[in-house]
Amino acid sequence: MVKVLIADDHAVVRGGLRQFLSSTEEFDIVAEAANGQTALELVRTSGCDVVLLDITLPDLNGLEVLKRIKRSKPDLPVLIFSMFSEDEFALPALNAGASGYLNKDSPPAQILAALHTVVAGARYVSPSLAERLLAGTMSPGKRLPHENLSPREMAVLLLLSKGVPLTRIGEQFHLSVKTISTYRARILEKLDLASNAEITRYVLQHKLG
Structure with a gap:
């Protein structure tokens, strides 16, 4: 069976x-x-x-x-x-x-x-x-913005959406706060967002968390 x-x-x-x-x-x-x-x-x-x-x-x-x-x-x-x-x-x-x-x-x-x-x-x-x-008449389908994130960027995105501070995210990945800030800036740019609140809304909207 x-x-x-x-x-x-x-x-x-x-x-x-x-x-x-x-x-x-x-x-x-x-x-x-x-x-x-x-x-x-x-x-x-x-x-x-x-x-x-x-x-x-x-x-x-x-x-x-x-x-x-x-x-x-x-x-x-x-x-x-x-x-x-x-x-x-x-x-x-x-x-x-x-x-x-x-x-x-x-x-x-x-x-x-x-x-x-x-x-x-x-x-x-x-x-x-x-x-x-x-x-050949099928369109390839649109990629969602978060599908362009790297695995590390996706991980940072999910932590930011939960309100985890940059310092704690840095400690978790053994990276500096400056590096995590760079990841955050890339995420905001790729998703066309402006704040952590918008990140949280995006994650909830797309049920990623």
Whole structure:
């Protein structure tokens, strides 16, 4: 049996998937998460073979959850299961490490096909998206400003958003306050922000914290 983790904040969606997948002889739902943090914990503890992940979660952006999963378990297939159109999010999700992108209005046979594909180690896109990719008619998708930050800048961003003073951030990274101030200036410039308050608002808006 293939062990599935579902991360979706709608109980109705989780229940529908549970009922559908339990009727198959191949897939077993071993864990469910209603938010990103729980999903990340269950990825570590549930022993799942594949993750069905929604993009809109109440605490963390689904793409951020995806990136964290891929950092800790790069070989674990993650299938994005979203109400958003493929045109808007499929390529950013695939570029962030998703094994596939599936719309929530997909028929049951397509859901099974997608799960089989990603569990086998391949990538899944819908036939219509594959056709557009081959025809070159898909736009590459817009990068969000924080996706241009380095890992260190992202770490400083998150600490600044929580109100951690520059001196303490410097101590944590064994860097001078001047260096941390330089990081802060770069972050403000890259995100087109003007203050720590705006940094906090940005992090909350994009559910990065």
